Amino acid sequence: MKRFGDFTAVDGIDVEVRAGEAFGFLGPNGAGKSSTMRMIGCTSPPSGGELRILGMDPVRDGPAIRARLGVCPQLDNLDPDLTVQENLTTYARYFGISRRVARARAAELLDFVQLTERADSKVEPLSGGMKRRLTIARALVNEPEIVLLDEPTTGLDPQARHLVWERLFRLRQQGVTLVLTTHYMDEAEQLCDRLVVMDGGRIVAEGSPRALIDRHSTREVVELRFAAESQEAFAGKLDGLGERVEVLPDRILLYVPDGDAAVTEVGERGLHPANVLVRRSGLEDVFLHLTGRTLVD
Amino acid sequence: MVGLVLPRLVAVSAAYRRSVSVAERNVAALKAVYWLLLVSGFVEPLLYLLSIGVGVGRLVGDLTLPGGAVVTYAAFVAPAMLASSAMSGALSETTFNFFGKMKQMKLYDGVIATPVQPFEIALGELLWAMLRGSAYSAAFLVVMVVMDLTTAARALVAFPAAVLVGFAFGALGMAITTFMRSWHDFDLMAAAQFTLFLFSGTFVPAESYPVALRWVVEVTPLYRAVHLVRGVSVGAAGWEWVLDVLYLLAAMALGLLIASRRMGRLLYG
Numbered sequence: 001m002k003r004f005g006d007f008t009a010v011d012g013i014d015v016e017v018r019a020g021e022a023f024g025f026l027g028p029n030g031a032g033k034s035s036t037m038r039m040i041g042c043t044s045p046p047s048g049g050e051l052r053i054l055g056m057d058p059v060r061d062g063p064a065i066r067a068r069l070g071v072c073p074q075l076d077n078l079d080p081d082l083t084v085q086e087n088l089t090t091y092a093r094y095f096g097i098s099r100r101v102a103r104a105r106a107a108e109l110l111d112f113v114q115l116t117e118r119a120d121s122k123v124e125p126l127s128g129g130m131k132r133r134l135t136i137a138r139a140l141v142n143e144p145e146i147v148l149l150d151e152p153t154t155g156l157d158p159q160a161r162h163l164v165w166e167r168l169f170r171l172r173q174q175g176v177t178l179v180l181t182t183h184y185m186d187e188a189e190q191l192c193d194r195l196v197v198m199d200g201g202r203i204v205a206e207g208s209p210r211a212l213i214d215r216h217s218t219r220e221v222v223e224l225r226f227a228a229e230s231q232e233a234f235a236g237k238l239d240g241l242g243e244r245v246e247v248l249p250d251r252i253l254l255y256v257p258d259g260d261a262a263v264t265e266v267g268e269r270g271l272h273p274a275n276v277l278v279r280r281s282g283l284e285d286v287f288l289h290l291t292g293r294t295l296v297d
Numbered sequence: 298m299v300g301l302v303l304p305r306l307v308a309v310s311a312a313y314r315r316s317v318s319v320a321e322r323n324v325a326a327l328k329a330v331y332w333l334l335l336v337s338g339f340v341e342p343l344l345y346l347l348s349i350g351v352g353v354g355r356l357v358g359d360l361t362l363p364g365g366a367v368v369t370y371a372a373f374v375a376p377a378m379l380a381s382s383a384m385s386g387a388l389s390e391t392t393f394n395f396f397g398k399m400k401q402m403k404l405y406d407g408v409i410a411t412p413v414q415p416f417e418i419a420l421g422e423l424l425w426a427m428l429r430g431s432a433y434s435a436a437f438l439v440v441m442v443v444m445d446l447t448t449a450a451r452a453l454v455a456f457p458a459a460v461l462v463g464f465a466f467g468a469l470g471m472a473i474t475t476f477m478r479s480w481h482d483f484d485l486m487a488a489a490q491f492t493l494f495l496f497s498g499t500f501v502p503a504e505s506y507p508v509a510l511r512w513v514v515e516v517t518p519l520y521r522a523v524h525l526v527r528g529v530s531v532g533a534a535g536w537e538w539v540l541d542v543l544y545l546l547a548a549m550a551l552g553l554l555i556a557s558r559r560m561g562r563l564l565y566g
Contacts, residue, residue, distance in 0.1 A: 043409050044566055063311075063412035071410040077403045081326035090325055093318040094411035096311070142411075 010035045011201035022178040024188045024195035028291050032201040033181035034074055037150045041071045070144030074151050076131045078123045084134055085119040088141055095142040109137040129160030149180040165190055185283040199291040209283050216289055217281040218243050220259035225251045225275035237269055315413045319421025339433050342382035350374035368531050375446040376527035377499035379437050383459040384519060386433040387467030390426035392474045409564050416557035423467045430463030447530040455529045462522040465545040468552025475559035493519040518548055
């Protein structure tokens with residue numbers, strides 16, 4: 001649990017991350033993901049409840065736990081006075097790693113995140129994607145058992161995102177435990193073995209991406225767009241079609257087990273939408289269903 | 298016994314090692330432009346010494362110290378300049394630069410994710426500040442010996458005294474900086490620092506102030522620092538220097554304690 005004055009950011013969550021798995025915290029902004037990550041990273045003491053990391057107490061054994069963690073914060077906090085390579089070697093020194101090993105590891109990691117050519121560049125002229133990769137490399141400098149990634153690919157272009165995903169996938173294959181937060185559903189589906197959906201400081205669902213979709217959504221979704229001003233008028237005529245009908249300002253969503261059958265049924269009711277799309281249900285449908293469509297900030 | 302003491306020693310040496318790693322970061326960040334800044338910190342007290350110590354000293358003549366020793370005005374002012382340059386050298390690192398690293402660069406947000414703890418950051422930054430402060434002090438002492446304002450032997454004793462002065466002010470400055478809200482607050486600090494510089498028995502013996510004011514002056518840190526360094530470099534008798542040393546050690550400990558507590562609260566949100 002985490003409170004800031006009267007505000008409760010994380011209101012009693014109960015999760016267990018197993019060694020070697022990739023675990024995700026999903027949720028809209030303000031759901032309490034980052035607060036949770038900072039508590040796990042031992043840089044923010046919990047206001048209540050029990051928290052164990054690697055079997056240790058984060059308040060008492062902070063330095064010992066942090067020695068075995070890698071942290072990639074939401075906002076890059078790289079050292080602007082140092083070069084790309086120095087950012088890694090200096091950070092390694094904070095962990096008590098010898099200069100020789102630090103240099104060797106920096107070279108390895110720069111290669112891993114494809115920044116070798118920028119080794120002697122300052123941080124400031126790097127692109128967002130490069131900074132992010134450097135921050136990830138920095139989080140790996142102590143060969144951590146657990147890597148915490150707070151929104152690892154937010155703000156990156158597709159190329160950079162895929163590169164980061166591929167590197168994270170390789171880390172997981174090496175047996176590193178990944179704990180990450182994201183609000184990208186494709187990221188969660190790509191990377192996470194198991195995840196929880198958080199909203200308002202609480203956990204609203206938990207499971208593997210597939211299990212969550214099975215439990216909280218139908219197999220398929222039909223998106224109908226009517227040429228009229230308001231979609232609302234057609235909603236009544238779709239009653240009883242599928243498990244759930246959701247009316248949005250620009251389209252109507254039908255949550256159904258069989259999309260094509262539903263489309264046929266729509267036609268039989270004499271409705272002629274301008275646009276029809278049948279697709280498989282995704283984590284995004286689960287997410288929006290559980291946390292709502294209202295903007296929180 | 299060994300089982301009790303050994304883990305403690307290991308913990309202390311690990312903490313020291315981590316503090317040094319914080320200081321090392323600043324060595325890595327040291328770039329060519331910075332050297333110019335370093336030089337300016339040395340030149341300033343030298344200019345004061347030449348303009349006021351030597352220049353005004355011509356008009357003032359010799360001074361008789363409380364201990365009975367008669368010294369030239371330049372020899373009277375020089376130790377005070379040494380103490381204040383040790384002060385400002387340490388302060389420039391632990392106030393302005395420290396604030397920039399903590400609040401603007403958010404440098405320590407990254408550092409606290411490693412085993413390094415706030416106290417170790419504070420100590421590391423202080424060690425670094427003292428590397429700079431000590432360089433000023435050593436250079437200034439060489440000038441004093443060359444100008445025949447003190448002897449080489451006294452300069453050797455004055456050096457650790459000046460280093461202690463730097464440690465005390467560096468720690469106090471860091472503690473104060475943790476309370477700063479924005480860069481504007483540094484104007485207040487600069488004003489306070491200049492007031493200390495003028496009225497800490499630097500240019501005028503504190504004995505010549507009205508009694509009430511003299512008491513106020515004598516409890517301020519720069520007065521104790523000037524008193525200590527002057528005692529060593531002109532060779533005043535008495536045991537008052539013990540009081541100065543204890544005062545400065547206490548100031549350093551207090552500064553470090555407050556700084557690391559405050560940093561803990563600011564960083565571990």
